[in-house]
Amino acid sequence: MDVWWALLYAMLLLGPFLLMQVSSTFKFHFKIFSYCILCLTLSALAVPVCLLRNGGRTVDNMRIIRAFVRTMKYVYGLRFQVKGLENFEVDGPCVIISNHQSILDMMGLMEILPDRCVQIAKKELMFAGSVGLVTYLGGVIYINRKRTHDAKSIMGGVAQAMTDDNLKVWVYPEGTRNNSGDLLPFKKGAFHLALQAKVPIIPVVYSSFTSFYDKKKSLFTGGTIKVEVLPKIDISELQEEDIAGLTERCFNDMRQVFFRLSGKPYTPIKQSSSRQ
Numbered sequence: 001m002d003v004w005w006a007l008l009y010a011m012l013l014l015g016p017f018l019l020m021q022v023s024s025t026f027k028f029h030f031k032i033f034s035y036c037i038l039c040l041t042l043s044a045l046a047v048p049v050c051l052l053r054n055g056g057r058t059v060d061n062m063r064i065i066r067a068f069v070r071t072m073k074y075v076y077g078l079r080f081q082v083k084g085l086e087n088f089e090v091d092g093p094c095v096i097i098s099n100h101q102s103i104l105d106m107m108g109l110m111e112i113l114p115d116r117c118v119q120i121a122k123k124e125l126m127f128a129g130s131v132g133l134v135t136y137l138g139g140v141i142y143i144n145r146k147r148t149h150d151a152k153s154i155m156g157g158v159a160q161a162m163t164d165d166n167l168k169v170w171v172y173p174e175g176t177r178n179n180s181g182d183l184l185p186f187k188k189g190a191f192h193l194a195l196q197a198k199v200p201i202i203p204v205v206y207s208s209f210t211s212f213y214d215k216k217k218s219l220f221t222g223g224t225i226k227v228e229v230l231p232k233i234d235i236s237e238l239q240e241e242d243i244a245g246l247t248e249r250c251f252n253d254m255r256q257v258f259f260r261l262s263g264k265p266y267t268p269i270k271q272s273s274s275r276q
C-alpha cells in the first residue's frame with residue numbers, strides 16, 4: 001500500500017514538471033513548424049512578384065526576397081543590432097563569409113544582404129517547395145556536399161560569373177548549421193573562390209543564439225542578435241599556398257568577434273586541431 005502512496009506522491013510532484021517539459025518541447029517544435037510554414041507562404045507570395053518584376057532567375061529578385069523576409073523578425077520577436085555596414089561598400093564583387101547557426105539565419109542574412117549578392121546553398125534546398133523555387137529565382141548557387149569534387153568545380157565556375165556579372169557571393173564556410181555556441185572549422189571553398197576571382201573577403205559575425213534559441217533545451221523565445229560586418233580582407237598578394245593560412249586567420253578573427261559579441265570569454269584554438 002505504501003508503494004501506491006509513494007507513487008501517487010511522485011506523480012503529483014513530477015506530473016506538472018513532466019507536463020511542462022512536454023509542453024515546452026511541443027511549443028518549440030510548433031514554433032519551428034510555424035517558421036517553416038511562414039517561409040513557404042511568403043515564398044509562394046514572392047514567386048509571382050519575382051516573375052512579374054524580373055521574368056526569371058536573376059539576382060535582382062534578391063531585393064524582393066529580402067523585403068519579404070525582413071518582415072519575419074517581428075513575428076518571432078527578434079531584433080538585430082548591426083555594426084560595420086559601411087564595410088560592405090566595396091567596388092565590385094567580393095566573397096562574404098559568416099557563421100551559420102540555424103535555419104533562423106535566413107532572417108539575419110536578409111537583414112543586411114547587400115545588393116547583387118547570391119548565396120551558396122546545399123542542393124537539397126532546391127526541393128523545399130516554394131522556398132526552393134524562390135531561392136532558384138533569386139540566383140542561389142546549389143552544391144552537392146556529398147560530391148565535393150563537383151562542388152569545387154561549381155564554385156570554380158562561380159568565380160568567372162562573379163567578375164562577369166558583378167556578383168557578391170555569400171558562403172557559410174562552416175558548411176552546415178551549428179548551434180553549439182562555438183564555430184566549426186572552416187572549409188576552404190570560400191577562400192579558393194576569393195583567390196580565383198581575385199576579390200576581397202568580407203567576414204560577417206552573428207552573436208550566439210543560445211540564450212534565446214537552443215534545440216537541446218527546446219528554447220525559442222525573442223532576443224537580440226548582434227551583427228558585425230568586419231573590414232574587407234585584401235587577398236590580391238596571396239597565392240594558392242597561402243589558403244590554409246588565410247582560412248586560419250579568418251577563422252580566428254571571426255571566432256574572437258563571435259565570443260565578444262556573445263559576451264563569452266575567448267579561448268584561442270587552432271582551426272586544424274578542432275577538425276572533427
Ligand SMILES: CCCCCCCC/C=C\CCCCCCCC(=O)SCCNC(=O)CCNC(=O)[C@H](O)C(C)(C)COP(=O)(O)OP(=O)(O)OC[C@H]1O[C@@H](n2cnc3c(N)ncnc32)[C@H](O)[C@@H]1OP(=O)(O)O
Pocket residue numbers: 038039040042043046065068069100106119120121122125131134135138140143145148151152153155156171172173174175176177186187188189190192193243244
Ligand atoms: C520570400 C520568403 C522566403 C523565405 C525563405 C527564405 C529564402 C531565402 C532565400 C535565399 C537565401 C538562401 C540562403 C541559403 C543558405 C543555405 C546555407 C547552406 O546550405 S550551408 C551548406 C552549403 N554550403 C557550404 O557547404 C559552404 C561551402 N562549402 C565549401 O566551400 C567547401 O569547401 C566545399 C563544399 C567546396 C568542399 O568541401 P570539403 O568537405 O571537401 O572540405 P574542404 O576542406 O573545403 O576541401 C577539401 C580539399 O579541397 C580543397 N578545395 C576546396 N575547394 C576548392 C576549390 N574550389 N578549388 C580547389 N581546391 C579546393 C581544399 O583546399 C582541401 O584541400 P587541402 O586539405 O587544403 O589539401
Ligand SMILES: CCCCCCCCCCCCCC(=O)OC[C@@H](O)COP(=O)(O)O
Pocket residue numbers: 036037039040100102103104105106122125127128129131175176177178
Ligand atoms: C517541402 C517542404 C519543406 C519546407 C521547408 C521550409 C524551410 C524554410 C527554411 C528556410 C531556408 C533555410 C536554409 C538553411 O538554413 O538550410 C540549412 C543549411 O544551411 C545547412 O544544412 P544542414 O545543417 O547541413 O542540414
